[in-house]
Amino acid sequence: MGRAVGLPDPVLVRGPQPYVRIRDLEEDLRARVDGEVRFDPGSRGAYSTDGSNYRQVPLGVVVPRTIDAAVEAVAVCREHQAPITSRGGGTSLAGQTCNTAVIIDWSKYCRRLVSVDERARTCVVEPGIVLDELNRQLAPTGLMFGPKPSTHAQCTIGGMIGNNSCGSTAQAYGKTAENVARLEILTYDGTRMWVGPTSEEEYERILAEGGRRADIYRQLREIAVEHAEQIRARFPDIPRRVSGYNLDRLLPGGAFDLAGALVGSEGTLVTVLRAELNLVPVPAAEVLLLLGYHDILTAARAVLRIAAHHPHQLEGVDDKLISYERRRHMHPEALGQLPEGGGWLMVSFTGGSKEEARRRAEALMDELHGSDHEPQMAFFDDERTEHELWEMREAGLGATARVPEMRVTWEGWEDSAVPPERLADYLRDLRRLFSEFGYDEAALYGHFGQGCVHTRIPFDLVTADGIAAFHAFLRRAADLVVSCGGSLSGEHGDGQSRGELLPVMFGADIIAAFGQVKAVFDPDNRMNPGKIVAPYGVTENLRLGADWTPAEPEVTFGYPDDQGSFQWAVMRCVGVGQCRSHTGGVMCPSYRATGEEEHSTRGRARLLFEMLNGHTDATITDGWHSRAVHDALDLCLACKGCKSDCPMNVDMATYKAEFLSHHYAHRPRPAAHYSMGWLPLWARLAAAAPGAVNALTHAPGLAGLVKRLGGIEPGRTLPAFARARFSDAYRRRGSRGSGERGRVLLWPDTFTDNLSPRIAVAAVKVLEAAGYRVLIPPRTLCCGLTWISTGQLGIARRVLRRTLRTLAPVLRQGIPIVGLEPSCTAVFRDDATALLPHDRDVTRLAEQSTTLAELLTRTEGWQPPRIDREAVCQPHCHQHAVLGHQADQDLLTRAGVRLRTVGGCCGLAGDFGFTAGHMEVSLACAEHELLPAIREADPDTLIMADGFSCRTQIADTSSRRAVHLAEVLAAHLPAGRS
Structure with missing residues (x-):
């Protein structure tokens, strides 16, 4: 069929982008756009990559406050001929959300649920709204948006539209394209319109109106007609065809669904301003069936039989993935639930009730009994286990x-x-290809019910030979998937990872059609250039690459899990973006407070990566002295939430301490580093005359001066020193207790000893009542926490060595060290071993340090006192990340406490909330979960917090007083036991 007259020439060659006067562009954006305009090195570095292998430093970043502000930003870019790239959560794995362009970040402000039509089961949203947040707001309606990628806690709807995302629930609800009713779009030339399915009558009306909209509709129809035969032949009829543009949505005889055609176009055609989404009812009940097979190929062969039962989700995982999770100690309880096997299918069923969902699962189980390759089966219908x-x-x-x-x-x-019917053959041949290239470690898992396979492969991306092998493998893999009738991408889009390979799948005619479509919307190639159409090659713009030469600086911490390398530790971040989630866990409180990429764990890791200066175009060129890195780390609360909540266990608190130690080496430090960083020393001196010190720090006028000189937030009330330290009083009292259960050393940390000695007194009562003889150190010691958190690592090491010398006799006798302040106990369990990695006494200290709850729960025969109370508990962040809170929960449950555990961070976080300039973020963190939970609590509900910071924040921001676990237990001991 010949080309239709009047069609645009396809954009087939990626030409150079026009010269852009960056300073003029920035000035105009600042003058005209209601939003945050950032062209600084830190912002550009933070947005230089996504979750992919690729890196492109943007021209600048615009964070619009409104949709109209974003429209104006596009207008300014158009006047300067500047390319643009839209970005939501930035979790894309194919490189489509990084570019040498102006990045428009929708996720901070443009995240509104505009309207809901419950009768029509639709809603209108702005592109920056996160999927989980959307569904939380929709919850009262009983409706939800159906597709659910694994990044549902941080991915935005705009990003899902850009990628045509799917997730596990696409088994029931289809891809994003099947769930979008209409889109409000903006072309680069300024045309703004709503698009969706178009009847023939509406199509004729649009053409009759004329103008740019009519030209777009007419040309797109002509392209679809011209290439209809090839579209039908080359577009695989499978559930997960995500690659390329959705030209099949424009075919003659169909609904001419322009919205559906634009879903998955990755920002290369238009800017999506709003979306009208189709919604589905929230399932009333769900159950889960685990099926264990001999291997993953056998599991794959069972997929069609299982899919015939119309499950809600049908996922597969192989033995390598499970072994890797076991080696990394991830989800141990969940892994313990797996039935025997070497490959597993996870099959969920929904229903109007648990009984209905269970019956559907049982019908499948009945059919599988006695079948060929009958699997091992495990059935679950409790939400907690299913969630895990x-x-x-x-x-x-x-x-x-x-x-x-x-x-x-x-x-x-x-x-x-x-x-799906070719899945087993494909997995078999893909494994053979892995073996041929030496990539045998690659695990296989994914959305098996729809034939979609996830994997990560041990490519060598830093040598010329490794990159050549990477390229050769991708070519062979593309041939393999096409030979199976499949798609290069079944979920994450093409971007740069697969753009070069699209001709293998679609052929020259369809590639020409993609170019024509690109020319209709974006003839000058300004919309996310180099992705999908006229793409960069798969080996261009690599984040690493053969010419990547990062610095490997000498560091203080040992980084034992990262080959002793700071650079290797920083590269733990793979961009999955879980630190951008708004609920669950602790990570990342500063992102939750600010909504800023550079104040997420991922953003900070990106800047540290840039600081190591492995590229000729590195945005951070002043190394440890970088102000951009310093400013990004300044709002890091050092909560260590990322150490546990990040799937890669990024430990930004440690990286921050390392950075600060170098940043201020041989330079004056902020006043707060001397006031709060040296708190143990000042507390020791204050013990000589605590009343005088308290009068000085709390007197009108003088208190303000003290705060100003100490770099302390003016709005904070300074804690008062106790009239007598616990350790002094205890040494006068002497050790008592029967000792029938042995001896323990109670660690009198700086905060408990000098500021809250009542807690240590209560702990002694509880321990003696439990049969322990309580020891304390013979002199004042410190764990070094305050010096670590302010990056004074040389002093921290000396302090720790002094502590180890003093405690050595106790440690070598195996006596438990009971910590009451979670942050100090966490130093013993974690930071100390990283600072002194080859000291055997440090290992003993880490192994013997225990929380009060851990010691009591493993004390055979001991029962907690009866405490029939409601309680709201704020675990300290370091308790969550390093120590764990399960022992506390178990103990309190045994005591009869009806416990509500609060997530998130209190926001004070040691010196952070006391440091001048941090008050706003500190309070925003507290308002995320802690303070609402306290306000909702009845007056007689216990408020519990073991951390001094948490108790201080609660006292400063509410009318309630929080108590330590030791206080609660001591107060309820029966008469005669205390």
């Missing part, structure tokens, strides 16, 4: 990225898809 098991599956990317004693794996062939 789905978390295990969703952690696949993180679990396979950095496995101990294994090569690092990368995306690149992340989500290919084939017809």
Whole structure:
């Protein structure tokens, strides 16, 4: 069929972008756009990559406050001929959300649920709204948006539209394209309109009106007609065809659905301003069936039989993924629920009730009994266990990225898809290809019910030979998936990872059609250039690459899990973006407070990566002295939430301390580093005359001066020193207790000893009542926490060595060290071993340090006193990340406490909330979960917090007083036991 007259020439060659006067562009954006305009090195570095292998430093970043502000930003860019790239959560794995362009970040402000039509089951949203937040706001209606990628806690709807995202629930609800009713779009030339399915009558009306909209509709129809035969032939009829543009939505005889055609176009055609979404009812009940097979190929062969039962989700995981999660100690409880096997299917069923969902699962189980390759089966219908098991599956990317004693794996062939009936053959041949290239470590998992396969592969992306092998593998893999009737991408889009490979799948005619469509919307190639159409090659713009030469600086911490390398530690971040979630866990309180990429764990890791200066165009060129890195780390609360909540266990608190130690080496430090960083010394001196010190620090006028000189937030009330330290009083009292259960050393940390000695007194009562003889150190010691958190690591080491010398006799007798302040106990369990990695007494200290709850729960025969109370508990962040809070919960439950555990961070976080300039973020963190929970609590509800910071924040921001676990237990001991 010949080309239709009047069609635009396809954009087939990527030409150079026009010269842009960056300073003029920035000035105009600042003058005209209601939003945050950032062209500084830190912002550009933070947005230089996403979750992919690729890196492109943007021209600048615009964070519009409104949709109209974003429209104006596009207008300014158009006047300067500047390219633009839209970005939501930035979790894309194919490189489509990084570019040498103006990045428009929708996620901070443009995240509103505009309207809901419950009768029509639709809603209108702005592109920056996060999927989980949307569904939370929709919850009262009983409706939800159906597709659910594993990044549902941080991915935005705009990003899902850009990628045509799917997730596990696409088994029931289809891809994003099937769930979008209409889109409000903006073309680069300024045309703004709503698009969606178009009847023939509406199409004729649009053409009759004339203008740019009519030209777009007419040309798109002509392209679809011209290439209809090839579209029908080359577009695989499978559930997960995500690659390319959705030209099949424009075919003659169909609904001419322009919205559906634009979904998955990755910002290369238009800017999406709003979206009208189709909604589905929230399932009333769900159950989960785990099926264990001999291997993953046998599991794949069972998929069609299981899919015939119309499950809600049908996922597969292989033995390598499970072994990697076990090696990394991820989700141990969930892994313990797996039935025997070497490959597993996870099958969920929904229903109007648990009984209905259970019957559907039982029907499948009945059919599988006695069948060929009958699987081992495990059935679950309690929400907690199901949630843990789905978390295990969703952690696949993180679990396979950095496995101990294994090569690092990368995306690149992340989500290919084939017809489900060809899945087993495809997996078999893909494994053979892995073996041929020496990539045998690659695990296989994914959305097996729709033939979509996830994997991360140990590519060598830093040598010329390794990159050549990477390229050769991708070519072979593309041939393989196409030979199976599949798609290069089944979920994450093409971007740069697969753009070069699209001709293998679609052929020259369809590639020409993609170019024509691009020319209709964006003839000058300003919309996310180099992605999908006229793409960069798969080996261009690599984040690493053969010419990557990062610095490897000498550091203070040992980084034992990262080959002793700070650079290797920084590269733990793979961009999954879980630190941008708004609920669950602790990570990342500063992002939750600010909504800023550079104040997320990921953003900070990106800036530290840039600081190591491995590229000729590195945005951070002044190394440890970088102000941009300093400013990004300044709002890090050092909560360590990322150490546990990040699937890669990024430990930003440690990286911050390391950075500060170098940043201020041989330079004056902020006043807060001397006032709060040296608190143990000042507390020791204050013990000589605490009343005088308290009068000085709390007197009108003088208190303000003290705060100003100490770099302390003026709005904070300074804690008062106790009239007598616990340790002094206890040494006068002497050790008592029967000692029938042995001896323990109670650690009198600086905060408990000098500021809250009542807690240590209560702990002694409880321990003696439990049969222990309580010792304390013979002199004042310190764990070094305040020096660590302010990056004074040389002093911290000296302090720790002094502590170890004093405690050595106790440690070598195996006597437990009971910590009452979680942050100090966490130093013993974690930071100390990183600062002194080859000291055997440090190892003993880490192994013997215990919380009060841990000691009591493993004390045989001991029973807690009866406490029949409601309680709201704020675990300290370090308790959450390093120590764990389960022992506390178990103990309190045994005591009869009806416990509500609060998530998130209190916001004070040691010196952070006391430091001048941090008050706003500190309070925003507290308002996220802690303060609402306290306000909702009845007056007689216990408010519990073991951390001094948490108790202080509660006292400063509410009318309630929080108590330590030791106080609660001591207050309820029976008469005669205390």
